[in-house]
Amino acid sequence: MSSALIAADLAYWAQSLLRVLGGLVAVLLPAGTVVYLFLFKMMSFMQSRLGPMEAGPYGSMQLFAEVGKWLQKEDIVPANAQPEARIFKMAPLIVLASTFLLVVVVPFGPDAWFTDFEVGIFYALAVSSVSVLGILIAGWSSANKYSLLGGLRAAGQLIAYELPMVLAVVGVVIQAGTMNLQQIVVAQNAGSMFGWNGVGNPYILTQFVAFIIFMISVQAELTQTPFDMPIAESELVSGYMTEYSGFRFLIFFIGEFATAGVFAMIASVLFLGGWGVPFAWFGWTDMDSIDNWMNVVGPLILFTKMIVLVFFIMWVRFSFPRFREDQLQRFAWKILIPVSLVNIMVTAVLKVAF
Amino acid sequence: MTMLGDRQQLAYIAAQAADARVNVELETEGMTLNIGPQHPATHGTLRIIARLDGEQVVWAEPSAGYMHRGYEKLTEVRTYPQVTALVNRIDWLGSFANEVPFILAAEKLMGVEAPARAQHIRTILFELSRIANVSLFLGDLGVQLGAVTPVFFAFRDREYVLNLIEAATGGRFHPNFDRIGGLKDDLPAGFIDETRMVMKKLRTFCDQIEDLLFGNEIFQSRTRGIGVIPKDVALQYGLSGANLRASGVDWDLRRDQELPMAWNKADWKVWTHPDGDSFARCWVRLQEVRESTKIVDQLLDTIPSGPVMAKVPKIIKVPEGEAWVSTENPLGEMGYYVVSQGDQGPFRVKIRSASFNNISIVPWLLKGVYVPDIITILASLYFILGDIDR
Numbered sequence: 225m226s227s228a229l230i231a232a233d234l235a236y237w238a239q240s241l242l243r244v245l246g247g248l249v250a251v252l253l254p255a256g257t258v259v260y261l262f263l264f265k266m267m268s269f270m271q272s273r274l275g276p277m278e279a280g281p282y283g284s285m286q287l288f289a290e291v292g293k294w295l296q297k298e299d300i301v302p303a304n305a306q307p308e309a310r311i312f313k314m315a316p317l318i319v320l321a322s323t324f325l326l327v328v329v330v331p332f333g334p335d336a337w338f339t340d341f342e343v344g345i346f347y348a349l350a351v352s353s354v355s356v357l358g359i360l361i362a363g364w365s366s367a368n369k370y371s372l373l374g375g376l377r378a379a380g381q382l383i384a385y386e387l388p389m390v391l392a393v394v395g396v397v398i399q400a401g402t403m404n405l406q407q408i409v410v411a412q413n414a415g416s417m418f419g420w421n422g423v424g425n426p427y428i429l430t431q432f433v434a435f436i437i438f439m440i441s442v443q444a445e446l447t448q449t450p451f452d453m454p455i456a457e458s459e460l461v462s463g464y465m466t467e468y469s470g471f472r473f474l475i476f477f478i479g480e481f482a483t484a485g486v487f488a489m490i491a492s493v494l495f496l497g498g499w500g501v502p503f504a505w506f507g508w509t510d511m512d513s514i515d516n517w518m519n520v521v522g523p524l525i526l527f528t529k530m531i532v533l534v535f536f537i538m539w540v541r542f543s544f545p546r547f548r549e550d551q552l553q554r555f556a557w558k559i560l561i562p563v564s565l566v567n568i569m570v571t572a573v574l575k576v577a578f
Numbered sequence: 579m580t581m582l583g584d585r586q587q588l589a590y591i592a593a594q595a596a597d598a599r600v601n602v603e604l605e606t607e608g609m610t611l612n613i614g615p616q617h618p619a620t621h622g623t624l625r626i627i628a629r630l631d632g633e634q635v636v637w638a639e640p641s642a643g644y645m646h647r648g649y650e651k652l653t654e655v656r657t658y659p660q661v662t663a664l665v666n667r668i669d670w671l672g673s674f675a676n677e678v679p680f681i682l683a684a685e686k687l688m689g690v691e692a693p694a695r696a697q698h699i700r701t702i703l704f705e706l707s708r709i710a711n712v713s714l715f716l717g718d719l720g721v722q723l724g725a726v727t728p729v730f731f732a733f734r735d736r737e738y739v740l741n742l743i744e745a746a747t748g749g750r751f752h753p754n755f756d757r758i759g760g761l762k763d764d765l766p767a768g769f770i771d772e773t774r775m776v777m778k779k780l781r782t783f784c785d786q787i788e789d790l791l792f793g794n795e796i797f798q799s800r801t802r803g804i805g806v807i808p809k810d811v812a813l814q815y816g817l818s819g820a821n822l823r824a825s826g827v828d829w830d831l832r833r834d835q836e837l838p839m840a841w842n843k844a845d846w847k848v849w850t851h852p853d854g855d856s857f858a859r860c861w862v863r864l865q866e867v868r869e870s871t872k873i874v875d876q877l878l879d880t881i882p883s884g885p886v887m888a889k890v891p892k893i894i895k896v897p898e899g900e901a902w903v904s905t906e907n908p909l910g911e912m913g914y915y916v917v918s919q920g921d922q923g924p925f926r927v928k929i930r931s932a933s934f935n936n937i938s939i940v941p942w943l944l945k946g947v948y949v950p951d952i953i954t955i956l957a958s959l960y961f962i963l964g965d966i967d968r
Contacts, residue, residue, distance in 0.1 A: 267726075272730060369611050373611075450796050459613075544725060545796050
């Protein structure tokens with residue numbers, strides 16, 4: 225993670241290099257952890273099997289084996305997609321790009337951030353929908369009917385669930401009084417509940433409804449079961465990913481799980497206090513008084529919180545059947561959006577009252 | 579103009595009409611979606627041609643025959659004992675159940691009856707193959723609807739049943755154990771205790787599936803009211819088995835007909851459901867597995883002693899005549915019409931398999947449903963491709 229301290233001393237190219245490396249780590253590490261820990265192992269244990277056991281101790285190198293396998297595969301472009309092969313090949317990169325764009329606003333420690341953006345959460349929600357573009361392009365340019373149906377379903381679903389997600393975040397923004405993710409972290413950890421500051425004021429307590437709505441929307445944005453209609457493997461084969469093979473499929477795959485990690489990080493920043501511990505524990509009062517070691521411990525804390533949240537995402541994924549897409553839209557428009565609007569209203573009224 | 583069969587012509591006209599409807603009302607283009615022959619939802623090579631208006635099915639038609647293996651013709655050049663090896667492969671998940679009606683038909687022609695012990699063991703193995711078959715359905719149902727976990731439970735617990743079948747017959751999938759006049763062998767030592775234990779496990783499995791899947795709200799919203807088959811339509815299309823019972827018709831060949839089998843020696847219940855929708859079909863099958871475990875448990879207590887083989891000649895020649903025997907197989911009514919001219923092999927065998935009739939309702943049922951519901955309906959109708967194409 226490149227920090228402001230480093231940024232002060234290094235040349236521009238060195239800073240950029242550090243940021244790029246940090247970005248790669250921040251995207252790939254969660255993706256790898258999530259895939260191994262949850263997709264390989266937890267899923268297996270839930271299904272009374274062992275999962276990968278051969279590659280490395282306890283199957284821990286399985287992911288590298290898989291990546292190696294994918295890299296060796298032929299990069300196939302279907303005959304009907306040939307005229308637009310460039311667009312076909314570009315689509316997975318757009319999906320992954322949205323993940324990288326997303327991670328830049330996540331704060332990892334008091335000074336460990338890629339960019340300290342005043343409208344951070346606004347930006348995050350905006351760039352998260354770039355992936356819809358990639359998915360639509362993939363679905364359309366594959367020249368496959370299943371892909372087309374998958375792409376269109378994905379577009380409809382992702383746009384529908386963008387809305388409750390934004391509305392859920394509005395509650396947090398009202399309470400924190402800022403859209404800067406770093407400030408939201410500070411507001412939670414420096415805050416107090418009725419004068420007691422033992423655990424700060426994590427917004428999961430006051431914004432519990434928003435938290436639930438946010439996590440449901442995340443589930444839908446990630447197209448994980450029960451919202452996996454776009455890639456429903458039993459009916460659309462693999463939706464918009466059907467025609468992709470080798471490395472391009474791998475990029476979709478990384479994109480999916482890296483986004484899961486990054487969204488979980490954003491959720492823990494918004495609702496669980498992000499990288500911070502309650503400031504009262506160490507006698508800190510504001511940003512400037514935080515000890516420097518938090519720059520090292522902070523990312524670990526954030527990572528732990530992310531793992532916990534992804535656990536819930538994956539738990540739901542492995543145990544639920546999927547919605548039909550009309551039920552899914554009805555759920556978004558008739559339940560989630562009204563509830564989040566009520567949540568905003570109540571939050572605003574209470575904010576003014578107290 | 580090329581000559582079209584009546585059926586094809588009708589299908590062609592329906593497709594034209596579907597196009598017209600799509601174009602005139604919405605001014606959008608329809609799309610023909612070929613679900614299959616290679617598709618994850620068709621467990622084999624069934625092809626469903628669906629004309630879509632957006633995600634709505636305007637017209638659909640199953641196209642079978644991609645896996646036709648010509649068993650009816652093959653039986654004409656095989657001897658009677660050899661035929662059981664063929665018919666094993668019709669419904670490959672419940673193989674033993676396929677052998678029984680054929681053997682019963684041959685026995686009927688020869689005037690032989692299996693000893694009481696053989697009848698008992700036949701019934702036990704029949705029910706075990708039903709459990710092996712339908713428990714996989716219960717798991718597969720989850721996969722079709724997007725829940726990946728139940729199928730692993732199904733495979734885990736089905737393995738115990740397959741082990742039992744293997745212990746008794748020597749084959750997990752294709753036992754080829756039934757003989758004219760009885761069975762190839764007696765049960766192995768320890769089979770009865772082992773079976774009791776497995777039946778207990780299977781009942782636990784049913785409870786798990788009921789909790790995990792049937793109690794789930796999403797599952798219910800995906801299956802309730804989807805693919806409703808009214809009673810009279812079900813009868814008209816010749817549905818059988820759980821599909822018919824789910825439409826409220828109290829019809830079970832195990833109970834309703836007199837066969838030299840041991841079902842009437844056990845106390846069990848035929849479950850029906852008034853709704854006729856996908857949920858009802860799944861639920862009836864779940865209850866069926868439970869009833870089967872009960873039947874097996876009771877029959878284990880009352881296996882009579884004695885030989886497992888009646889006196890039959892070494893070289894089997896079936897006297898001239900015709901016989902029809904059908905039984906309530908895991909998928910529905912399965913029957914064999916055997917015509918003999920006094921040779922070592924049958925002159926002609928007509929196989930009535932359940933799935934072929936069960937999916938004949940698909941064009942009627944799929945009209946107007948959404949694409950995801952196609953999968954729900956196909957899964958709940960439950961066909962085995964070998965049973966359609968033979």
